[in-house]
Amino acid sequence: MVGIEYLLLVAGMGLVTYLPRWFPLFFLSRKPLPRWFIQWLELIPVAILSALVLPDLLVAGDPRQIEWIQPKSLAALPTFLFAAKTRSLGGTVLAGMLFYFLVERFLPS
Amino acid sequence: MRILKEVFEAAWPICVGYFAIGVAFGVLAQKAGLKPLEIGLMSVFVFAGSAQFIAVSMLSSGAAAASVILTTFVVNIRHLLMSSSLAVHLNGCSRRFLFLYAYGITDESFAVNTMRFREGRWNAYNALAVNHIANVVWVGSTVAGGFAGQFIPGGSFGIDYALSAMFISLLVLQTRGGIYVITAILAGGWSVLLSLFVPGNMHVIVASLFGATAAFGIRAFLDGQRGGSRW
Numbered sequence: 312m313v314g315i316e317y318l319l320l321v322a323g324m325g326l327v328t329y330l331p332r333w334f335p336l337f338f339l340s341r342k343p344l345p346r347w348f349i350q351w352l353e354l355i356p357v358a359i360l361s362a363l364v365l366p367d368l369l370v371a372g373d374p375r376q377i378e379w380i381q382p383k384s385l386a387a388l389p390t391f392l393f394a395a396k397t398r399s400l401g402g403t404v405l406a407g408m409l410f411y412f413l414v415e416r417f418l419p420s
Numbered sequence: 421m422r423i424l425k426e427v428f429e430a431a432w433p434i435c436v437g438y439f440a441i442g443v444a445f446g447v448l449a450q451k452a453g454l455k456p457l458e459i460g461l462m463s464v465f466v467f468a469g470s471a472q473f474i475a476v477s478m479l480s481s482g483a484a485a486a487s488v489i490l491t492t493f494v495v496n497i498r499h500l501l502m503s504s505s506l507a508v509h510l511n512g513c514s515r516r517f518l519f520l521y522a523y524g525i526t527d528e529s530f531a532v533n534t535m536r537f538r539e540g541r542w543n544a545y546n547a548l549a550v551n552h553i554a555n556v557v558w559v560g561s562t563v564a565g566g567f568a569g570q571f572i573p574g575g576s577f578g579i580d581y582a583l584s585a586m587f588i589s590l591l592v593l594q595t596r597g598g599i600y601v602i603t604a605i606l607a608g609g610w611s612v613l614l615s616l617f618v619p620g621n622m623h624v625i626v627a628s629l630f631g632a633t634a635a636f637g638i639r640a641f642l643d644g645q646r647g648g649s650r651w
Binding site: 313316317318319320321322323324325327328329331332333334335336337339340343344349350351352353354355356357358359360361362363364365366367368369370375376377383386387390391394395398399400401403404406407408409410411412413415 | 504525535587600603612
């Protein structure tokens with residue numbers, strides 16, 4: 312079965328992951344937030360999305376370096392246009408997978 | 421029934437991505453010597469893709485538990501921002517609800533639920549349902565990867581790109597107006613730059629904070645010049 316050391320490990324990982332997820336939710340949703348703070352928070356989702364996705368598309372390797380031309384970045388352009396045109400989340404996921412599949416397949420590497 | 425349909429419409433793009441990454445994680449974890457039960461336990465306790473990948477690679481290179489836990493903390497501290505941002509939409513929910521909700525905050529569920537909340541026809545329970553559907557798919561596919569990994573070829577049908585495509589789409593959908601474009605360019609640009617010099621995942625939180633704060637300052641400055649009418 313599962314050893315006690317492993318259980319302690321995943322419990323510890325779970326705790327340090329859970330606390331940052333819970334803390335702001337618990338303390339910020341009890342009372343009305345100041346208006347400027349809400350306006351700042353409104354910008355956070357776009358900021359996080361962009362901060363997650365751009366390195367994912369442009370940075371590769373170990374040590375990391377910028378690679379402008381690679382399957383992920385090449386597939387990103389048509390995916391971006393498809394999303395802007397259709398504004399469909401599910402459709403863009405499927406289209407993006409197709410673009411990536413085609414790029415991987417036909418890009419001379 | 422209509423609510424159920426809306427919840428599934430919101431959840432399925434996440435599920436496709438989680439399935440792909442979950443199976444990949446299961447395969448990797450199995451190769452690193454974890455049993456399917458151990459893989460499932462980690463997915464249930466942690467429920468955070470990138471942190472789990474990093475933890476498994478650290479474990480297979482013999483890292484100590486304390487350093488695995490510390491790394492997990494650093495990788496996942498970005499959820500502080502998402503939790504803060506979600507608090508606006510979950511204002512007034514019971515403590516018990518928030519205990520449960522916090523468990524399911526991931527990059528993906530956060531992004532999808534935020535978009536739905538902004539469209540106006542979403543409530544806390546729909547969002548919680550999306551979180552937990554995503555959780556079930558994550559746990560199930562990581563365990564499945566642990567059992568059957570060697571039979572599933574990696575990278576089939578462009579599935580490695582599912583989450584990237586989802587984030588691109590969410591970014592497009594959430595960028596409603598100039599200030600959001602500025603935020604995205606600043607946060608994304610800094611994130612790329614920082615990722616080259618800072619190991620781990622800290623670049624995400626630092627660049628997000630910087631991008632949002634700088635754009636907030638720019639908007640305040642522009643509004644000030646126009647006489648502050650838009651505030």
